[in-house]
Amino acid sequence: MKKLLSMFALVTMLGFGFTGNTYAEDAAPVAEAATAVAPAAEAAAAAVAPAATEVAPAAAPAPVPNKGDTAWMLMATVLVSLMVIPGLALFYGGLVRQKNMLSVLMQVFMIFSLMAVLWAIYGYSVAFTGGSPYFGGLSKAFLAGVTPESLGATFSKGTYIPELVFVAFQLTFAAITPALIVGAFAERMKFSAILAFMVLWFTFSYLPLAHMVWYWDGPDAITTAASLDTVVANAGWLWAKGALDFAGGTVVHINAGVAGLVGAIMVGKRIGYGKEAMTPHSLTLTMVGAALLWVGWFGFNAGSNLEANGYAALALVNTFIATGAATLSWTFSEWLLKGKPSMLGAVSGAVAGLVAITPACGFVGPMGAIVIGLLVSPICYFMVAKVKYVLGYDDALDVFGIHAIGGVFGALATGVFVNPALGGVGVVDYVANGVAAYDFGAQMTAQIYAVVTAIVLSAVVSFIAFKIVDVLIGLRVSEEAEREGLDTSQHGERAYHS
Numbered sequence: 001m002k003k004l005l006s007m008f009a010l011v012t013m014l015g016f017g018f019t020g021n022t023y024a025e026d027a028a029p030v031a032e033a034a035t036a037v038a039p040a041a042e043a044a045a046a047a048v049a050p051a052a053t054e055v056a057p058a059a060a061p062a063p064v065p066n067k068g069d070t071a072w073m074l075m076a077t078v079l080v081s082l083m084v085i086p087g088l089a090l091f092y093g094g095l096v097r098q099k100n101m102l103s104v105l106m107q108v109f110m111i112f113s114l115m116a117v118l119w120a121i122y123g124y125s126v127a128f129t130g131g132s133p134y135f136g137g138l139s140k141a142f143l144a145g146v147t148p149e150s151l152g153a154t155f156s157k158g159t160y161i162p163e164l165v166f167v168a169f170q171l172t173f174a175a176i177t178p179a180l181i182v183g184a185f186a187e188r189m190k191f192s193a194i195l196a197f198m199v200l201w202f203t204f205s206y207l208p209l210a211h212m213v214w215y216w217d218g219p220d221a222i223t224t225a226a227s228l229d230t231v232v233a234n235a236g237w238l239w240a241k242g243a244l245d246f247a248g249g250t251v252v253h254i255n256a257g258v259a260g261l262v263g264a265i266m267v268g269k270r271i272g273y274g275k276e277a278m279t280p281h282s283l284t285l286t287m288v289g290a291a292l293l294w295v296g297w298f299g300f301n302a303g304s305n306l307e308a309n310g311y312a313a314l315a316l317v318n319t320f321i322a323t324g325a326a327t328l329s330w331t332f333s334e335w336l337l338k339g340k341p342s343m344l345g346a347v348s349g350a351v352a353g354l355v356a357i358t359p360a361c362g363f364v365g366p367m368g369a370i371v372i373g374l375l376v377s378p379i380c381y382f383m384v385a386k387v388k389y390v391l392g393y394d395d396a397l398d399v400f401g402i403h404a405i406g407g408v409f410g411a412l413a414t415g416v417f418v419n420p421a422l423g424g425v426g427v428v429d430y431v432a433n434g435v436a437a438y439d440f441g442a443q444m445t446a447q448i449y450a451v452v453t454a455i456v457l458s459a460v461v462s463f464i465a466f467k468i469v470d471v472l473i474g475l476r477v478s479e480e481a482e483r484e485g486l487d488t489s490q491h492g493e494r495a496y497h498s
Helices: 002-019 023-037 039-055 067-095 098-128 163-181 191-214 225-234 237-241 249-267 283-305 310-338 343-357 366-391 399-417 440-472 479-484 486-491
Strands: 151-153 160-162
Touching (some): 067 098, 067 160, 067 163, 067 283, 098 191, 098 486, 160 163, 163 191, 191 249, 191 440, 249 343, 249 399, 249 440, 343 399, 366 399
């Protein structure tokens, strides 16, 4: 009889366990009843309960990309593409002489196309997979494993976007950075040499720096101090140092600006530099290009937040007002020193402001952004109006004077104005899920590490790459071809027929 009662109690308990949603709550009264009837049932219940409890809880739902974030990032990607073609192409094209207009358009267009392909083949994998603190691996070469279903982390726990969107967004950064360099040696370098150099520089300067500054496992990997240590150990070297670069002050602007300076020196001055007039042939097109750069930069800066939230709005606002402040600052500086405000000065100031706010846009408050904009223009103006001529290098379109110098200033200013006491948002502590205490010394040390690393890496890689290309192809066109203009001598076409 005891055996029969025990079996009855066991069957009853199993029935409740597999039909109820919470076995622990439903099974307890049954176990008590069975104990009153037959002691053997208690042992049977104890044996079954743990196994049933393990099965009962529902599996955690798979993360789903937020459609609003995804839509915003698609738009931001398109905006950054607008920065390059046509924005940067027209900005640079208007600044050169008429006989070289088409050559600059062609260089920017082809670099964008080349980098898009290289990014898919190996660039994304090297920049955004684990490997070492300095260089990623090839586990996602040819975009292996990147599907419409795969997800990319953002900066908020539990929030994701499709990985393909992240791939495309970062592709535009990888494309515009090498394209910025061509302004430094415009009007005198072989087209074939430019393309060869860009492949080498992209591979050994852009990709490692992007990995060092931006690669980490994402916020969901950080739950405890121990897990944070693991994430830091797996992250890029400068990310682990605590360096802040919201949208590319080091990775894009210092990196490209230093490469431009090395190129300008190694390719040499344009024929007639300092003796002949080399004024921009169309400031109208330069202004159109600058306007497209500014509009596209909203995708560059606000898009780097990876989510459509208040931090993206902060980056957007800062991109408006820092750029406006820098435009005013450059214009009034020039007006004071030269007697007349120029359109060239206004657009140069705008670009300087855009460059300086890039690393800071999501970290500093609006008043900090205004200060950054007001201060960067006089610094860059001094570099392009005075220092360049004293040192004697021919940086044709002031890539170093605006992008490298503005990027250095912006990176260091980020370390200052991220301070919540100065209106900044601070740095997120993902263990405590709050804002970490601000440490001026530690933060500025991290920013200096990033700046110095970007300068040294880009300078060394650029020098070696230019040397290799010079030996294999030759860097410079002939004197006859340069005097004729690169439009016809390199491409057999002209931008204008009149």
